[in-house]
Amino acid sequence: MSMAQSPEPLDVDRERTRTGMSKTALKQGFLDNLFYIQGRFREVATPHDLYMAAAYTTRDRILERWIKSAQRYKTNQSRTVCYLSAEFLPGPHLANNLVNLGIVETATEAAHELGLDFDAIIAEEAEPGLGNGGLGRLAACFMDSLSTLQIPSIGYGIRYEFGIFDQTIEDGWQVEKSDNWLRNGNPWEIPRPKIRFPVLYGGYTEQYRDHDGRSRTRWVPAQIIDGVAYDTPILGYGVGNVNLLRLWKAEASESFDFQAFNVGDYYGAVHAKIEAETISKVLYPNDEPEAGKELRLKQQFFFVSCSIQDMIRLQFNTVGPLDSFAEKFVIQLNDTHPSLAIAELMRLLMDEHDMDWDRAWDITHRVFCYTNHTLLPEALETWSVSLFERLLPRHLEIVYEINRHFLDEVRVHFLGDEDRVRRMSLIAEDGERRVRMANLAVVGSRAVNGVAALHSELVKTTLFKDFHDFWPDRFHNVTNGVTPRRFMVVANPRLSRLISETCGSDDWIRDLDRLRDLEAHAMDSGLHERWHEVKIAAKRDLAAWLKHRTGVLLDPEAIFDVQAKRIHEYKRQHLNLLHIIRCYQRLKQSPNQDMVPRAFIFGGKAAPGYFMAKLIIKLINAVAEVINNDPQINGFIRVVFMPDFNVKNGQHLYPAANLSEQISLAGKEASGTGNMKFSMNGALTIGTLDGANVEIREEVGKENFFLFGMSAEEVSQRQREGYHPWEHYAKDAELKSDIDLINSGLFSHGDTQLFRPLTDRLVNQDPFMVLADYRAYIACQDHVAEAYRDHRHWTRMSILNVARMGKFSSDRAIREYAEHIWRTEPHPIDL
Ligand code: HBZ
Structure with missing residues (x-):
């Protein structure tokens, strides 16, 4: 609501009392929940009790809207978006729900009057870490935007009992601790024990004749387990719409496994339960596929099968016959992880609901859409035919049949091009036969999209070139976006207030293009001062947080130079490290030089089995130890690794950054979304022309972006010509001395071998061309330092970055999906 149009305070008060949103109602609700749910009174309540009471008080206020939405959606005719994703990373719910309900201030005051520390209560919440990184977080941003844009939708996924591990750092190494996020209960979810579906595995198939004499297939499984629904409400910002995040928990199916109990095998029956x-x-x-892990394939089929059965149930409950299934639903596949849904829908329509192949296929290929998130060949999912057949014998038959129909079409279209047929087949036949999940997803979907303009082009011209030749209209781009509710309003309330005051309204929260109104003030020295104060305050907060957790003290006046994302060689955290070592050597050589102070901040998890990524973390910490303790450096540069980077901890990072490191090798990062989160909070980007960086630079203006490095085209040309990293090492004396310093043992207490695997890989292979971009990166960093000296100019660039971020709201992305891909309409629920 714009501030100018706010109703009179008295009306607001009356309205809030009626809806339970008044301060008095919140206080009463809180005390009631503390008493009746936690069984505690104020004096003996633990911080966790207080959090639970606050969460239930907030949930109570969402429930009415939830019921209303469910009732309205049940009768509506508009299409429902089903977002299938093996991962969701929503982040803590409490603060976000208060923002979306519009009661942050009232709740804060209510807490204050009860003598509570509200920030401490909010900090109590455990993070639902049900994802690895960008892909899972994107799903959560999309859920927020779907609700805010009032589009009926359900997010379907897995209710992992243990999410992504908690990361600690011991002796500089990453150590993984299990993430028992449900230990203290989860006030946001509602179990639905009656919404339960059987999921079948293994066994064999057989032919039989039905009563009409038609030949049919029956799947006789070896194992049946149940999926039970757990629902979390996803409330839109400032609207009545509440959509559903429906996560499936696996349970033993009594009817099946407990047959063992009847014949006296109690132990076997309990064992089956545990296995389920x-x-x-x-x-x-x-954040790459698990090669050959049977359990992973079981997980994928598990949530996909429950979700499709649930949609069929909803179809029968609302519109009726299955013929209109593709009118009622659209299913978006978040990467290939849920692409078994294509075969599962075919199976259910044919084997359980009597449809013939053609009718079933007509529905199936009109209902699915697929988003690709990677071009890296090692990240493309395939499953060996033998494992697939053992676990899902009926689905393998269906995949073969889809393939037969499909390849017939390809052969007719490209006469005699058997090479192409081989490349496009759903089955890879070179070596061990494998099912190509990406090909299945493309063939079974009516729309395929990449996640940034450059990435979508590369999808068409490289990864899926053959498919694009065949079906050019099937391919789209939808550039990713992130929700400004979480990443601005929740994470950075100071900046959000300043923006609203400057623009005279908080309309930008639902219409991010309105940030453009800031441009008119970009030269205003009053705004500059306040902008700077807001940034410094966030830097002080982060410095205190990091001091408490790592012992490293940062100078809030220094450039806060941040790289926070999964640790991966293609993201090139080691390029960042080489620059840090360069700064260090320069300072050692001329201690009195006038260098701009910098705090280098890293955050991110390494896959537990990814040795090189773990070695990079160790090197970051090793370099930090030497630099931070070198009296000659005297705090001029500091290096710190934030442990356990996740949504919650990220919220401390984005507001405090001056410089955002987006330095992947061009052509490798599909989009990136951290780049958007930093920029929205006023950080400037140092980056390559990769993923969404390209579009960020277009939007903010090239003069407000620090660009360096090879383009994607230059990268592939260099690779075609033959790339020899050792030539860079031999020719560039500074580069050589930086790498040699790592090998000298300085950062490893004299051990000259510890980091050898990393430095050898750089000098001899360097698959992500760190050495080729080194010189350009160092030069660009020198520009950054020079630019930072001119505070006025830097602040202006920072304001313009924020002002021009409208495009990167996930609301824009969801509008594009709705209009061009899903063809869905909003369905407002009045407040
Ligand atoms: O998806 C990321 C991309 O790397 C990033 O560029 C993009 O912005 C983001 C959203 O589109 N991909 C992932 O995060 N991928 C995974 O986390 C992943 C997880 C399990 C897998 C494979 C990939 O089996």
Whole structure:
């Protein structure tokens, strides 16, 4: 609501009392929940009790809207978006729900009057870490925007009992601790024990004749387990719409496994129960496919099968016959992880609901859409035919049949091009036969999209070139976005207030293009001063947080130079490290030089089995130890690794950054979304022309972006010509001396071998061309330092970055999906 149009305070008060949103109602609700749910009174309540009471008080206020939405959606004719994702990373719910309900201030005052520390209560919440990184977080941003844009939708996924591991740093190394996020209860979810579906595995198929004499297939499984729904409400910002995040928990199916009990095998029956529950036990902590892990394939089929059965149930409950399924639903596949849904829908329509192949396929290929998130060949999911067949014998038959129909079409279209047929097949036949999940997803979907303009082009011209030749209209781009509710309003209330005051309204929160209104004030020295104060305050907060957790003290006046994302060689944290070592050597050589102070801040998890990524973390900490303790450096540069980077901790980072490191090798990062989060909070970007960086630079203006490095085209040209990293090492004396310093043992207490695997890989292979971009990166960092000296100019650039971030709201992305891909309409629920 714009501030100018706010109703009279008295009206607001009356309205808030009626809806339970008044301060008095919140206080009463809080005390009631503390008493009746936690069984505590104020004097003996633990911080966790207080958090639970606050969460239930907030949830109570969402429930009415939730019921209303569910009732309205039940009767509506508009299409429902089903977002299938193996991962969701929503972040803590409490603060976000208060923002979306519009009661942050009232709740803060209510807490204050009860003598409570509200920030401490909010900090109590455990993070639901049900994802690895960008892909899972994107799903959460999209859920927020779907609700805010009032589009009926359900997010379907897995209720992992253990999410992504908690990261601690011991002796500089990453140590993984299990993430028992449900230990103290989860006030946001509502179990739905009656919404339960059987999921079948293994066994064999057989032919039989139905009563009409038609030949049919029956799947006789070896194992059946149940999926039970757990629902979390996802409230839109400032609207009545509440959508559903429906996560499935695996349970033993009494009817099946407990047959063993009847013949006296009690131990066997209990064992079967434990095995069933393993399926939703833990998230695979790898941001690449798990090669050959049977449990992972079981997880994928588990949530996909429950979700499709749930949609069919909803179809029968609302519109009726399955013929209109593709009118009622659209299913978005978040990467290939849920692409078994294509075969599962075919199976259910044919084997359970009597449809013939053509009718079933017509529905199936009109209902699915697929988003690709990577071009890296090692990240493309395939499953060996033998494992697939053992676990899902009926689905393998269906995949073969889809393939047969599809390849017939390809052969007719490209006469005699058997090479192309081989490349496009759903089955890879070179070596061990494998099912190509990406090909299945493309063939089974009516729309395929990449996640940034450059990435979508590369999808068409490289990864799926053959498919694009065949079906050019199937391919789209939807550049990613992030929700300004979480990443501005929740994470950075100071900046949000300043923006609203400057623009005269908080309309920008639902319409991020309105940030453009800031441009008119970009030269205003009053705003400059306040902008600077807001940034410094966030830097002080972060410095205190890091001091408390790591012992490293940062100077709030220094450039806060931040790289926070999964640790991966293609993201090139080691390029950042080489620059740090360069700064260090320069300072050692001329201690009196006038260098701009910098705080280098890293955050991110490494996949537990990814040795090189773990070695990079160790090197960051090793370099930090030497630099931070070198009296000659005297705090001029500091290096710190933030442990356990996740949504919650990230919220401390984005507001405090001056410089955002987006330095992946061009052509490798599909989009990136951290780049958007930093920029929205007034950090300037140092980056390559990769992923969404390209579009960020277009929007903010090239004069407000620090660009360096090879373009994607230059990268592939260099690779075609033959890339020899050792030539850079031999020719560039500074580069050589930086790498040699790592090998000298300075950062490893004299051990000259510890970091050898990393430095050898750089000098001899360097698959992500760190050495080729080194010189350009150092030069660009020197520009950054010079630019930072001119505070006025820097602040102006920072304001313009924020002002021009409208495009990167996930609201824009969801509008594009709704209009061009899903063809769905908003369905407002009045407040
Ligand atoms: O998806 C990321 C991309 O790397 C990033 O560029 C993009 O911005 C983001 C959203 O589109 N991809 C991932 O985060 N991928 C995974 O986390 C992943 C997890 C399990 C897998 C494979 C990939 O089996």
